[in-house]
Amino acid sequence: MNGTAMERSAAFAGAQRLPSSKLELFIRRDFLTPDECAGLIDAIDAGRRPSLIADDQGDALFRTSETCDLDPAAPLIATIDARIAAFAGLDPLHGEPMQGQRYAVGQEFKLHTDYFEPTGLDYARFCAETGQRTWTVMIYLNQPDAGGATRFKVPDKIVQPETGKLLCWNNLLPDGRPNPATLHQGMKVRRGVKYIVTKWYRERPRPK
Ligand SMILES: O=C(O)CCC(=O)C(=O)O
Numbered sequence: 001m002n003g004t005a006m007e008r009s010a011a012f013a014g015a016q017r018l019p020s021s022k023l024e025l026f027i028r029r030d031f032l033t034p035d036e037c038a039g040l041i042d043a044i045d046a047g048r049r050p051s052l053i054a055d056d057q058g059d060a061l062f063r064t065s066e067t068c069d070l071d072p073a074a075p076l077i078a079t080i081d082a083r084i085a086a087f088a089g090l091d092p093l094h095g096e097p098m099q100g101q102r103y104a105v106g107q108e109f110k111l112h113t114d115y116f117e118p119t120g121l122d123y124a125r126f127c128a129e130t131g132q133r134t135w136t137v138m139i140y141l142n143q144p145d146a147g148g149a150t151r152f153k154v155p156d157k158i159v160q161p162e163t164g165k166l167l168c169w170n171n172l173l174p175d176g177r178p179n180p181a182t183l184h185q186g187m188k189v190r191r192g193v194k195y196i197v198t199k200w201y202r203e204r205p206r207p208k
């Protein structure tokens with residue numbers, strides 16, 4: 001279920017693949033309607049709190065955004081959750097609960113990978129039950145007035161936020177090891193506010 005795009009050929013309908021052999025990344029514009037984005041922004045504003053991070057490498061300014069756990073039972077979230085899984089050809093049971101992020105001016109998420117470092121102190125705690133993170137799906141809910149792009153360092157690709165645009169990538173290599181070429185950052189918002197939702201998938205389903 002979490003294999004390569006070739007194995008899941010029905011997936012990624014209407015998406016563009018980044019022409020890179022190092023990184024399996026897809027972009028799909030207008031994945032969500034402006035109304036759906038507005039509904040998600042309201043849900044994020046209702047529940048946001050400072051973002052946490054698994055390993056900030058001692059830098060308190062590593063991730064300065066605010067985060068919101070979105071209620072998987074809320075009708076809007078459930079609908080979008082199902083649409084994301086169908087789009088990416090992934091088993092919904094492998095998904096972590098969807099999160100929202102809000103970045104104000106000057107806020108950012110510095111260069112990082114979404115997979116957990118197998119040598120990291122917390123690896124067992126984060127990955128014992130459901131395994132490593134496989135795919136990341138993120139959707140921009142609005143377009144900040146300046147800044148806030150997502151940058152992938154290795155293929156040197158910068159993706160600009162656009163309302164409803166989906167971005168997703170495989171965090172793992174074909175042999176299942178983490179792919180270091182997924183290194184990326186949420187660049188500083190310069191003007192306005194940036195909202196996104198993120199959805200991460202795991203190697204194994206969560207226990208019932
Ligand atoms: O805000 C972005 O553009 C990137 C967010 C991100 O990398 C994450 O939430 O893991």
Ligand SMILES: [Fe+2]
Pocket residue numbers: 112113114184
């Ligand atoms: Fe990330």
